Amino acid sequence: MQYGKTNKQSSNHRSLTSQRPWNLMLRAMKETLMDQLEDLHQGKEWSHLLTKHQLYSNLKRRTNKSMYDVSNVRLESLLKFAQNRYSRLWRTRILRQLCKNTHSQWYLFDRLEPVNIQGNQLFIAPDVVVRIQNKWHLYRFDMQSSEHTVCHEEEANTMVIWAIQHNGFPQKPISFKLHTIAWHQGYWHQKTYQPSEKSVSNCSILLSNDMNAMKSIRTAGNRNPALLPLAQHYRTCQSCAFRTFCPGGKDLPKAKKEQALLELSTKKRLLEA
Numbered sequence: 119m120q121y122g123k124t125n126k127q128s129s130n131h132r133s134l135t136s137q138r139p140w141n142l143m144l145r146a147m148k149e150t151l152m153d154q155l156e157d158l159h160q161g162k163e164w165s166h167l168l169t170k171h172q173l174y175s176n177l178k179r180r181t182n183k184s185m186y187d188v189s190n191v192r193l194e195s196l197l198k199f200a201q202n203r204y205s206r207l208w209r210t211r212i213l214r215q216l217c218k219n220t221h222s223q224w225y226l227f228d229r230l231e232p233v234n235i236q237g238n239q240l241f242i243a244p245d246v247v248v249r250i251q252n253k254w255h256l257y258r259f260d261m262q263s264s265e266h267t268v269c270h271e272e273e274a275n276t277m278v279i280w281a282i283q284h285n286g287f288p289q290k291p292i293s294f295k296l297h298t299i300a301w302h303q304g305y306w307h308q309k310t311y312q313p314s315e316k317s318v319s320n321c322s323i324l325l326s327n328d329m330n331a332m333k334s335i336r337t338a339g340n341r342n343p344a345l346l347p348l349a350q351h352y353r354t355c356q357s358c359a360f361r362t363f364c365p366g367g368k369d370l371p372k373a374k375k376e377q378a379l380l381e382l383s384t385k386k387r388l389l390e391a
């Protein structure tokens with residue numbers, strides 16, 4: 119399961135300034151996709167030229183705010199990667215069907231609109247919802263994903279939790295079908311899951327446990343920020359919004375050693391007390 123920061127404004131500001139150019143390309147693709155789908159929903163189709171222009175301008179706007187220096191050559195190569203991925207995304211079954219008006223009832227939702235669950239804001243909306251006969255199909259697009267694991271199904275189940283919180287959707291998980299379309303190692307991979315009462319309940323428990331664990335970490339961090347867990351791998355730090363403030367962002371192995379020493383001395387002091 120992946121989690122993000124809850125403050126929309128500061129999150130955007132920080133991520134745009136510290137995200138790596140590659141991640142900005144992925145965000146630009148997602149932004150373009152949602153804009154194109156919105157226009158398609160209103161009956162407006164995009165030409166190849168307009169698509170390229172939108173991808174370019176979304177990418178350029180984001181890289182302009184990046185803390186990394188993105189040369190024109192780099193920008194052009196990112197645009198080529200994005201165009202390739204993006205055009206292949208529109209060959210997927212559901213997007214071809216939407217272009218052909220196969221489905222009369224379909225809706226777009228904003229992932230940045232949270233739902234409130236147990237006092238926590240969760241960003242778990244699907245990107246597209248399509249009604250086919252009496253079934254609601256919830257779609258999520260992931261511009262770059264890890265290898266498929268059981269976690270992906272759990273993440274997909276969060277869409278049902280979102281739907282059940284919204285007026286107009288049925289309350290039973292059996293009324294939904296979940297679809298994820300994610301890029302991994304050169305291909306768009308499409309997965310479909312049938313949620314059940316059990317899978318949704320397991321997902322709720324997992325979310326609740328994770329949120330409690332995050333609160334415990336925050337409490338521990340308030341007591342002593344130096345004891346907050348550090349990343350497993352330096353690559354995680356490379357796109358982290360806190361890398362300029364966190365010792366792990368400068369030198370992760372050194373920060374880990376210093377943290378281990380600090381933990382030892384804290385334990386020793388507690389034993390001596």
Ligand code: SF4
Pocket residue numbers: 347348349354355356358359360361364365366367368
């Ligand atoms: S160790 Fe620090 S810089 Fe690295 S991911 Fe964690 S918070 Fe970010």
